[in-house]
Amino acid sequence: MDLIWEGLRKALELLLTLDPEVLRITLLSLKVSGIATLLSVILGLGLALGVALNEFPGKRLVIALVNTGMGLPPVVVGLFVTVLLWRNGPFGFLGILYTPAAIILAQAVIATPIIAGLGLAALQHLPPALRLQILSLGASRPQMVWLLLKEARLPLLAAVMAGFGGVISEVGASIMVGGNLKGSTRVLTTATVMETSRGNFDVAFALSFILLLLAFAVNALLTHLQQRSGPR
Amino acid sequence: MSRTAVLQARGLRVRRNGAQVLDVPSLDLRAGEVLALMGPNGAGKSTLMLALAGLLQPAEGTLAFLGNDLRARGDREAFRRRITMVFQDPLLFDATVAENIGTGLKLRGLPKEERLPRVSEWAGRLGLGNLLDRSAKHLSGGEAQRTALARAFVLQPEILFLDEPFSSLDAPTREELIGDLGRLLAETGTTAVIATHDQGKAARLAHRLAVMREGRIVQLGGLREVMNHPEDSFVASFMGMETLLKGQVASCQDGLVSLRLRKGPGGREVLAVGEAQPGQTVLIGVRPEHVALSLQTDNTSSVRNAFPGAVIKVIPRGPFYKVELDCGFFLTAFVTAQSLSELDLQPGRAVVASFKATAVHLIRKEGLEPEV
Known part of the structure; x- marks a missing residue:
């Protein structure tokens, strides 16, 4: 118990004194996971819309694959992204391994199927005739898509939260493709692992509390957006 | 138009x-x-x-x-x-x-x-x-x-x-x-x-x-x-014409068609208003709201078709009662609650079902089997 209280005290101290290293790590976590989530929203929602609004052979297989992708282990993603970005790998020429860009890429691979899978479920949950109803009110195709997204906004925002929650908390991929390099790719989760392994439990706890606080703040914001929309 | x-x-x-x-x-x-x-x-x-x-x-x-x-x-x-x-x-x-x-x-x-x-x-x-x-x-x-x-x-x-x-x-x-x-x-x-x-x-x-x-x-x-x-x-039964009968045209004079029904003992005769060729097989339909029930044949009325029969079943239908009858052929009639009690209609009761010749509709096309 003492360790936890000590961690809490340390966290407060690090936060209140605006420790530059902690601030940098926190902001990098937020930036990397934020951009990765944004990319995943674009790719994942695009995929969800494409599957939900079209009939094609193999649709069930695609849905099954997307749903499987929701459970991709971050270390597996980390391994594949590392191999692909390796100096001699097919994308080695990009030279982004062990940079924040690599972490964004790996996290986007993790979050895209989560947002696509939950987004697809949200869209498929809408009444099938709603699309025809919107078209018969004179909507163009983009207008129809917009109204459908608006109608499914609650579960769609939940999908975004799940995607963000998945990447802000993962450590396996970040450490493999980022390398936990001080000042460049060290994020909250990788720093926590490192401090724990060094026996600096107070710092590790402090970083964990900050991580929880961050996750809470972002989700509170999204929840606010979700619950505010629409009349009571 | x-x-x-x-x-x-x-x-x-x-x-x-x-x-x-x-x-x-x-x-x-x-x-x-x-x-x-x-x-x-x-x-x-x-x-x-x-x-x-x-x-x-x-x-x-x-x-x-x-x-x-x-x-x-x-x-x-x-x-x-x-x-x-x-x-x-x-x-x-x-x-x-x-x-x-x-x-x-x-x-x-x-x-x-x-x-x-x-x-x-x-x-x-x-x-x-x-x-x-x-x-x-x-x-x-x-x-x-x-x-x-x-x-x-x-x-x-x-x-x-x-x-x-x-x-x-x-x-x-x-x-x-x-x-x-x-x-x-x-x-x-x-x-x-x-x-x-x-x-x-x-x-x-x-x-x-x-x-x-x-x-x-x-x-x-x-x-x-x-x-x-x-x-x-099909259209007839979908539009509520519950009684559909097959018959052969015996004669046709002055727009009055005499038909002999396929079903029933001795081949009953039904009169209908319309045009048809003698010998032709036709389908006729009678709407239940056009069938009247009484206890005796009324010779003074203008009703041309009267058939003695027995009540099979009485089914409440909103403000009316639907009465299913066996007159040698299957027939349905709508009656009010008042008629129901006056005639004491219940299964087995002997009644006379009557309907005007103008209430009998000739259905030309057969093709589809009735779904009744």
């Missing part, structure tokens, strides 16, 4: 999973008319309606709106802005009643200050005046469908499509809404197509009926025409 065709459909065919679900060679929708598409579930009413509304691309066939072919995708999109549709479920958006009613206007790019007066006008005409700021999630079934109707009428559509719009409502709400819809259609002179599987309500709104079965229009005509001159036994 010097009415022009608003919408012309030619050779519409729709296939689903390899099976043909719609085959309508020709259908014209006239300006200002209300056309009812009727038929049992799965008859193709909704499919035809979606194809007519440009929401379903048929495998074959053409659609022309005011003489212009709707083959190009752009033309179909422009067409969709001049029509609208109301479905069985209200399909309202998660927004206020006012926002729902204004959706179509907003999609057309109308600014808010132009939308509001039209939204409140139509909310008022559908009795939603004090619900404008209510969330659509908190409406009763009737209020929700009224909102859906207001959302459609506010667009002043040139054709209004209604797909079983009242099927999910309880009976009193449905009655009220049918009355209001009829009034609004008459006031605005809107051309409308309404799909329904129930002959009662469409009858009150429609100028013409199209009875459908297995993706085809079996009969198209005015209400009286379809009710009294059903094309075949």
Whole structure:
């Protein structure tokens, strides 16, 4: 118990004194996971819309694959992204391994199927005739898509939260493709692992509390957006 | 009628999973008319309606709106802005009643200050005046469908499509809404197509009926025409002609046809008004509301057909009772509660069933077996 209280005290101290290293790590976590989530929203929602609004052979297989992708282990993603970005790998020429860009890429691979899978479920949950109803009110195709997204906004925002929650908390991929390099790719989760392994439990706890606080703040914001929309 | 065709459909065919679900060679929708598409579930009413509304691309066939072919995708999109549709479920958006009613206007790019007066006008005409700021999630079934109707009428559509719009409502709400819809259609002179599987309500709104079965229009005509001159036994039984009998024409004189029934001992004779060739086999139909029951044959009346028989079953049907009879052939009659007690009708009771020659309808086409 003492360790936890000590961690809490340390966290407060690090936060209140605006420790530059902690601030940098926190902001990098937020930036990397934020951009990765944004990319995943674009790719994942695009995929969800494409599957939900079209009939094609193999649709069930695609849905099954997307749903499987929701459970991709971050270390597996980390391994594949590392191999692909390796100096001699097919994308080695990009030279982004062990940079924040690599972490964004790996996290986007993790979050895209989560947002696509939950987004697809949200869209498929809408009444099938709603699309025809919107078209018969004179909507163009983009207008129809917009109204459908608006109608499914609650579960769609939940999908975004799940995607963000998945990447802000993962450590396996970040450490493999980022390398936990001080000042460049060290994020909250990788720093926590490192401090724990060094026996600096107070710092590790402090970083964990900050991580929880961050996750809470972002989700509170999204929840606010979700619950505010629409009349009571 | 010097009415022009608003919408012309030619050779519409729709296939689903390899099976043909719609085959309508020709259908014209006239300006200002209300056309009812009727038929049992799965008859193709909704499919035809979606194809007519440009929401379903048929495998074959053409659609022309005011003489212009709707083959190009752009033309179909422009067409969709001049029509609208109301479905069985209200399909309202998660927004206020006012926002729902204004959706179509907003999609057309109308600014808010132009939308509001039209939204409140139509909310008022559908009795939603004090619900404008209510969330659509908190409406009763009737209020929700009224909102859906207001959302459609506010667009002043040139054709209004209604797909079983009242099927999910309880009976009193449905009655009220049918009355209001009829009034609004008459006031605005809107051309409308309404799909329904129930002959009662469409009858009150429609100028013409199209009875459908297995993706085809079996009969198209005015209400009286379809009710009294059903094309075949399917239409007859669907339109409530419960007694259908097969007979052979014995003679035909001065518009009075004498028929010998196939069923029953000794071949009973029925008189009908109409024209037929002696020796021809025909199907005749008698509506239950045209059959009168009494205890004795009344020789003084003008009724030409009287058959002694026995009551099989008495079934309550709203304000009436439906009495099933065995007169050597199966016959049904509607009686009031008063007649029921006066005649002491119960299974086994001997009665005389009578109906006028004018109440016997000759059905020319046979083709399909009655589904009674």
